Amino acid sequence: MQIINQMKLDFLSIPENEAFARVAVSAFAVQLDPTLDVLADIKTAVSEAVTNAIVHGYADGPGTVSIRAALGEDGTLEIAVSDRGRGIADIAQAMQPFFTTQPEKERSGMGFSVMQTFMDAVDVDSTPGKGTTVTMHKRLRDR
């Protein structure tokens, strides 16, 4: 992918930054003139990944969440959300619909399913004790 624009955000893992993060990425994506529906999809997926970093990645204490976003000349958006938190031991299991390690906090285990529904591709890279990066792709417009 030939990159035509790129941005990077670092912020503290506090819930108040969930809204900030999804609005920031959506404002960045606006440059490619996506539809409102596509922007809503992006906001929702970013919110899921950032919330996961905050509530799961940094369950043991606050840390930094990083987002890198890139626009490709082919009309695609790539978003990577990273934390340096506890990591995921079994990624395939974590991505199963309804799988959650926090049922007592009324989590439903739908975050990854929402990301997969609203984005074109979702990849998870994680190492227990080191952290997690969720990389998502979305076509914003045709070439």
Next chain:
Amino acid sequence: MEHERRRDTVLVKLEGELDHCSAQAVRRELDGLISDPQVKKLVLDLKNMSFMDSSGIGVILGRYRILAMRGGAVAVKNMNPHVQRIFTLSGMGQIIQIL
């Protein structure tokens, strides 16, 4: 939040964004409104809810569990297409009535 009680039903208008950040406050407020055991039905009007993600699913299903234990139910109305997709995905359409 704006709400109304009619016999055994509580109608609540959810406003703004329902994410993990706002979930705790919304949860507490809804639980207060349905704390009377006479309440059997919670109707959530989503017309003015501008954003919801999976944390919102947790809030709605959690209230459903409380009411289902006393033979009650939860219904939602004025869902936008985006929220509708999250609803369908999570299978919530099976247990939450859509008005």
